[in-house]
Each structure stands twice: as structure tokens, then as C-alpha cells.
Amino acid sequence: MDASLATALIKLGGAAAFSLAALGSALGTGTAGMAGIGAWKKCYAQGKPAPFILLVFIGAPLSQTIYGLLMLINFNKIAAQIATNPEVAAIWPAVLGAGIFGGIAVGVSAWYQGGVSASANDSIAETGQGLTNCIISIGIVETVALFVTFLIGMAFK
Known part of the structure; x- marks a missing residue:
């Protein structure tokens, strides 16, 4: 295979990982945002101040875009290695697949984190209690994305 094509396909894997993670972040923040607006309405209707922490819950799924x-x-670092080590070009299917499945x-972690954040918004707005449990629940879902991001590279070692 031509080195430039292998480089492009490896970079496509990176673009897929980034784009699919960002798609999940959009779905997650959208879900959490809708619940946050409903939670604010609930607070205002009851004459209570809206907790600021609801904004943190809404933004939680954005971290997956960074991953x-x-x-x-x-x-892209793997793709750059092809210039000095042409044998790296042979792993393009693994890198492309890792980008797609990792992304x-x-x-999906971001999307579900948005769902957990939505529930946290409702819970905190209604009761004002359980903040620690809500944050831990959101963090557990975050851990999936952390594992994927930092361990998927083991496939290339």
C-alpha cells in the first residue's frame, strides 16, 4: 500500500475518534441541558434559587470531546512515524478501527453521561440533596471514556 494512503487512513481513524466523541458530547450536553432548563423552571416555580451546580452537570459530557x-x-503521531519507519503503514487497519470503535x-459514554447528568439536575433541583452521589455517578460514566482513551493505544504497542 502507498504510504500516503496509509497515512491518510490512519488520520481518518483519528478524525473518526474525534468526531464520534464530539457527537456523543453534543447528544449528552443536549440531554442534560434540556433537563437543566426543566430543573430551573421547577426551582423558580417553587420560589427557590436555581443551584449553580446544574450548569456543571450540563457541561460534564464535554470532556469526552477532549478525549x-x-x-x-x-x-496523527502514529501517521507521522510512517515517514521514518514505513513498516508502520501496515497497521493502518488497526488504527482506523480503533478510531471508529474508540470514538x-x-x-456513547458522553451520551449516557448526559442522561445521568439530566437525572442529577432533576434530583438536585427537587431535593437539594445527594450532590456527592450525583457527582460520583457522573464520574463513573466518565471513567469508561477515560479507559478507552488511554488504553486503546495498547493495541499498537
């Missing part, structure tokens, strides 16, 4: 960016950067995993 997608880290995968993109790492995959899906990180994106």
Missing part, C-alpha cells in the same frame, strides 16, 4: 482530541493527536465508545 476524542487526544486520540486524534495520538493517531463510538467515548461518544
Whole structure:
């Protein structure tokens, strides 16, 4: 295979990882944002101040976009190695696949983190209690994206 085509396909894996992670972040923040607006309405209707922490919950799924960016950067480093080590070109299918499946995993993590954040918004707005449990629950979902981002590179070692 031509080295330039292998380089392009490896970079496509990075672009897929970033784009799919960002897609999940959009779905997650959208879900959490809708619930946050409903939670604010609930607070205002009850004459209570709206907790600021709801904004943190809404933004939580954005971190997965950063994880997608880290995968993109790492995959571009792999692509750059082809210039000095042409044998690296042979792993393009693995890198492309890792980008697609890693991006899906990180994106789904963001999407579900948005769902957990939505529930946290409702819970905190209604009761004002359980903040620690909500943050831990959001963090558990985040851990999936962290594992994928930092361990997927083991496939190339």
C-alpha cells in the first residue's frame, strides 16, 4: 500500500475518534441541558434559587470531546512515524478501527453521561440533596471514556 494512503487512513481513524466523541458530547450536553432548563423552571416555580451546580452537570459530557482530541493527536503521531519507519503503514487497519470503535465508545459514554447528568439536575433541583452521589455517578460514566482513551493505544504497542 502507498504510504500516503496509509497515512491518510490512519488520520481518518483519528478524525473518526474525534468526531464520534464530539457527537456523543453534543447528544449528552443536549440531554442534560434540556433537563437543566426543566430543573430551573421547577426551582423558580417553587420560589427557590436555581443551584449553580446544574450548569456543571450540563457541561460534564464535554470532556469526552477532549478525549476524542487526544486520540486524534495520538493517531496523527502514529501517521507521522510512517515517514521514518514505513513498516508502520501496515497497521493502518488497526488504527482506523480503533478510531471508529474508540470514538463510538467515548461518544456513547458522553451520551449516557448526559442522561445521568439530566437525572442529577432533576434530583438536585427537587431535593437539594445527594450532590456527592450525583457527582460520583457522573464520574463513573466518565471513567469508561477515560479507559478507552488511554488504553486503546495498547493495541499498537
